[in-house]
Amino acid sequence: MPDYMPHTEAEIESMLAFLDLGSIDELFDAIPKALQVVGGLAMADGMSEPDVTAEMERLAAANRGAASRLVCFAGAGAYDHEVPPVVRALAGRGEFVTAYTPYQPEVAQGILQAIFEFQTLISRLYGLPISNASLYDGAASVTEAINLAVTASKRQRVLLSTGVHPTWRSVVKTFATGTGHDIVEVGLVDGRTDLASVAGLDDVGTVVVSQTTYLGTLDDLSAARALCDEIGAVMVVVADPVLASVLKSPGAMGADVAVGEGQALGTALSFGGPYLGLFACSADQVRRLPGRLVGETVDEEGRRAYVSTLRAREQDIRREKATSNVCSNQTLMAVTTAIQLGWLGTHGLAEVAARSISSTRYLADAVTGIDGVELLLPGVPVARDVAITTPLSGQLLLERLADEGFLGGVALSALTQEGDGSIDPALRSRAVVMSATERRTAVEVERFAEAMAKVIR
Amino acid sequence: MNTRAAPGGRASSAPLIGRDREPTLFEMSVPGRSAFQLRTTGIPVRPLAELLPAELLSESPTDLAEVSERDLVAHFTRLSHRQFSVDLGAYPLGSCTMKYNPKVCDMVAAMPGLADVHPAAPVSMIQGWLELMVELEDALCEITGMAAATLQPSAGAAGELTGLLLMAAYHEANGDRRRRVLIPDSAHGTNPASAALSGYEVTTIPTDERGLVDLDALRAALDTDVAGIMLTNPNTAGLFEEDIAEIAAEVHKIGGLLYYDGANLNAILGVVRPGDMGFDIIHMNLHKTFATPHGGGGPGAGPVAVSQRVVDFLPGPKPTKLEDGTFGWSTPSKSIGRVHGWHGSALVLARALTYIKVHGGEGLRLVAERAVLNANWLRHRIAEHYPTAHDRICMHEVVVTGTALKRATGVRALDVAKRLLEEGFHSPTVYFPLIVDEALMFEPTETESLQTLEALAEALDRIAIEAHEHPDEVIAAPRTTPVRRVDEARAARNLIPTEDARG
Structure with missing residues (x-):
């Protein structure tokens, strides 16, 4: 048994004596004996750190x-x-x-200032004046954005583009069962949200679109803005924060709320978490903002200082009337993002964005040169993801590519369990979404294309 | 006790160089400076206008900051020096379980093969992750006495909301629409906030003079419109709800479910299990009980475990051991759906499993024993100046009241908390639970030594004496911290949430 606990036997004896207790068990006398665990938990004995490390290395090795x-x-x-x-x-x-939430600002200026810098960076990328201190992930951010928009518009009906990441839409629908929001999914045509298909639908208070869809295409934000103006709806834009450095920002395109997944800004793939939910909004929505917000102020001596502010929105003060139930967020990922963006700087992030877009096109060109490999959406511009089809099922293709040394993408059939109605089911089962970041080389792409040609033959 | 040993958890020696503010990244920025280095890819970077519609492109890259790597390191290192942390010293922040975070867990979380796995990789390529998650689910179910769990929720509040949606799905499957959830007045604020988001109305149950749920009030509130009750046990006053078996029987009698807020699970590891108390749904805060670091406010992880009657409603897809011995995903038959964009805070889950494996069942019980021993020793040691709200054995945390001190000296709980910072300790939680006047809530955790507890107690004694002799000194604290008390009203009135909002 390892010792993260410092107590010696003698100290335990003296502490019990100080409390006038005969044994440790007496500390638990308030717990009815009939309920207490008898004979210990049915679990393995503790192991030393090196033994546990070896076991975790075994598990890591099993992740091919x-x-x-x-x-x-x-x-x-x-x-x-x-x-x-x-x-x-x-x-x-x-x-x-190892710090906690910065509730004592006098000894939490480090985290608070880093969050302030994070908020500034996200505010600039999204082109909106307010960014919160983070939410759990992209899915949580879009869920919270809908909650804000429904409150602001006082209308329960939400148009949700199927260009939004499929698993995020699943999360939105799960939580809508609690809030009672009426989520209406709107399909894509040629990679853009088919807003015409819902023209005339009553009582819509929120429109959610994704600047770049999960298929890599660019949605028509101007059309979404026009619709929002026409019906008085709140416009929520899901935006990739890397691409935001080179695309017109969500704010510039008229978004009232912009949300996204911040993993690409310094967080490892991490098997999906912990990631980073980004959330920015216009100034008129700040009192509906979910989660923590850091503001600048001064201390008693007039020195610049930072503190969590507009706290009356939050659950520990407003309880059931809070704007959200969020308490723990993703501060460490937000701090990491501030550091990563400091490292990349203005030109580094733009370079990463440009290379990701260029390299994804280079990848698409390389694989569509293979007989039987087609673009899912021919002729439609894509940014950092591209969907292709091959003669094989997506799952089989990925298994075979793994044998050749590649994680070849994400099978659309795995990503969209039920499909979203926008894609022909026959194509969907054979479709794979792929991407090349700034880390992929020409040699890797060429070998990948060779491997693909081999496995689909 | 060894009185010659110095307290390891007192951070009063922490050096603080200088009195100046730290500039922001943006103030340090010089156009043309850069730190980034990328791979040589051999892939030509084409003009974006060739690849994307020109009208969608911005004219210039978003202005961020331009600093050297050296200055970046200096800046964030200095920021880290302006930050209290568990690594630095004792952090007896009640309700938050700020125990030592073992470094081996950090190493596991950064391990190649775990940290660099894409979340959408096919099952044949993620067998290790699936096995890890199944093993953690099994361990958490054994610890809590539950049948199955979801690892998806990102934090405690997300777990609460998930749990309440499970409660609603359970009732709905029985053709039963219930509108109310009972929550004690001592509960964490997330409880009512989560209830509201799950569509429930909250009925508040008062606390009696013992500091426990008022049983008569509970009985009076129970009817078939009640979906269930949310309880923290031990409760936020640090007391075990000793009537729990009776409470469970009463709630089950009207067809309701019992929800366990796992924020205080550290007190009862291996001693008593929520499932055995009669709870149906529980969330755990892995970032409290299982020592995963808080990260300055997150990430957390809030797995939810349930009793047999709720199993079919759990979120999916769920890591599952298949009949052939391999691992895959499965979705429960009446699943409420996904509650996370991928699979939860995976790297936090890996840290928690590491912690659990190091301790084993017996070690986890020792955690609870020593957490409770430390809290009671501190309770008794500081009782002269800081009486408890409820004079009895506490669990892993102790709530004292500063009412008498305030009346006698004008020094409030907040002032004591701020003055304690100068003594090299993080403040306790103040003004929570709401039911205790001038509350100061200490949770020393099991990883602080007797010497550290004694030093903390001595500091508290000094503060109490100073409050009587020189109250203004206490009220003026802290003076040795990077900044002194901050003007919170100004921050709210003149909102400056970004560098660009500064006037």
Whole structure:
């Protein structure tokens, strides 16, 4: 048994004596004996750290798909970007990792200022004046955005583009059973939300579209804005924060709320979590903002200081009337993102975005040169993801590519369990979404194309 | 006790260089400076206008900051020096279980093969992750006495909301629409906030003079419109709800379910299990009980475990051991659906499993024993100046009241908390639970030594004496911290949430 607990036997004896107790068990006398565990938990004995490490290494080795083993061409919401040693070292500092929520600002200026810098960076990328201190992930952010928009519009009906990531839409629908929001999914035509299909639908208070869809296409934000103006709805835009450095920002395109997944800004693939929910909004929505917000102020001596602010929105104060139930968020990922964006800087992030777009096109060109490989949406521009079809089922293709040393993408059939009605089911089963970040080389792409040609033959 | 040993958890020696503010990243920025280095790819970077519609492109890259790597390191290192943490010293913040976070867990969370796995990789390529998750689910079910669990929820509040949706789905499957959830007045704020998001009305149950759920009030509130009750046990006053078996029987009698807020699970590991108390749904805060670090506010992980009657409603897809011994995904028959974009806070789950495996069943019981021993020792040691709200054995945390101190000296709980920072300790939680006037809630956790507890108690004694002799000194605290008390009203009135909002 390892000792993270410092008590010596003698100290335990003296502490019990101080409490006038005969045994440790007496501390638990308030717990009815009939309920107490008898004979201990049915679990293995404790192991030493090196023994546990060896066991975890065994489990890690069983993950054949790790990016350290297979060259990663998978994206679809989780991207294999460079996270340099300097970011890992700084983000791994114990002062950031082992702190609690900054409730005592006098001794939490480090985290608070880092969040302030994060909020500034996200606000600039999304082109909106307010960013919160983070939410759990992209799915949580779009769910919270809908909650905000329904409150603001006082209308329960929400148009949700199927361009929004499929698993996020599943999450939205799960939580809508509690809030009672009426989620109406709107399909894509040629990679854009088919807003015409819902023209005339009454009582819509929220329109949610994704600047780049999960198929990599670019949606028509101007049309969404026009619709929102026409019907008085709140416009929520899901936006990729890497692409935001080179695309017109959601704010510039008229978004009232912009949300996204921040994993690509410094967080490893991490098997899906912990990731980083981004949330930005216009100034008139700040009192409906979910989660924590850091603001600048001064201390008693007039020195600049940071503190959590507009706290009356939050659950520990407003309880059932709070704007959200969120308490723990993803502060460490937000701090990491501030560091990563500091490292990349203005031109580094734009370079990552440009390379991801260029390299994904290079990848698409390479694989569509193979007989039987087609673009799912020919002629439609894509940004950092591209959907292709092959003669094989998506799942089989990926299994065969893994044998050749590649994680070849994400099968659409796995991503969209039920489909979304926008894609022909016959094509869907053969479709794979792929992506090439700035970490992929020409040699890797060429070998990948060779492997694909081989496995579909 | 060894009085010659120095307290390991007192951080009063922490150096603080200088009195100046730290500039922001943006203030340090110099156009043309850069730190980034990327791979040489051999792939030509084409002009974006060739690839995307020109009208969608911005004219110039979003202005972020331009700093050197050296300055980046200096800036964030200095920020880290302006931050209290568990690594630095004792953090007796009640309700938050700020125990030591073992470094081996950090190493596991960064391990290649775990940290670099794409969440949508096919099952044949993620067998290790699926096995890890199944093993963690089994361990959590054994610890809590439950039948099955979901690992998807990202934090405690997400777990609560998931649990309440499970409660609603359970009733709905019985053709039963119920509108109300009972919540004690001592509950965490997330409880009523989560109830509201799941469509329930909240009925507040008062606390009696023992500091426990008022049984008569509970009985009076129970009817067939009640979906269930949310309880924290031990409760937020640090007391075990000793009538729990009776409460469970009464709630089950009207067809309701019992929800367990696992924030205080550390007190009862291996001693008593929520399932055995009669609970049907429980969330755990892995970032409290199982020592995964809080990260300055997150990430957490809030798995939800349930009794047999709720199993079919759990979120999916769920990691599952298949008959052939391999691992896959499955979705329960009446699943409420996904509650996370992928599979939950996977790396937090890996840390928690590491912690559990290091301790084993017996070690986890020792965690609870020593957490409760520490809290009671501190309770008794500081009782002269800081009486408890409820004079009895507490569990893993102790709530004291500063009412008498305030009356006698004008020094409030908040002032004591701020003055304690100067002594090298993080503040306790103050003004919570709401039912205790001038509440100061200490949770020393099992990883602090007797010497650290004694030093904390001595500091508290000094503060109490100073409050009587020089109250203004206490009220002026803290003076040795990177900043002194901050103007919160100004922050709200003149909102500056970004560098660009600064006037």
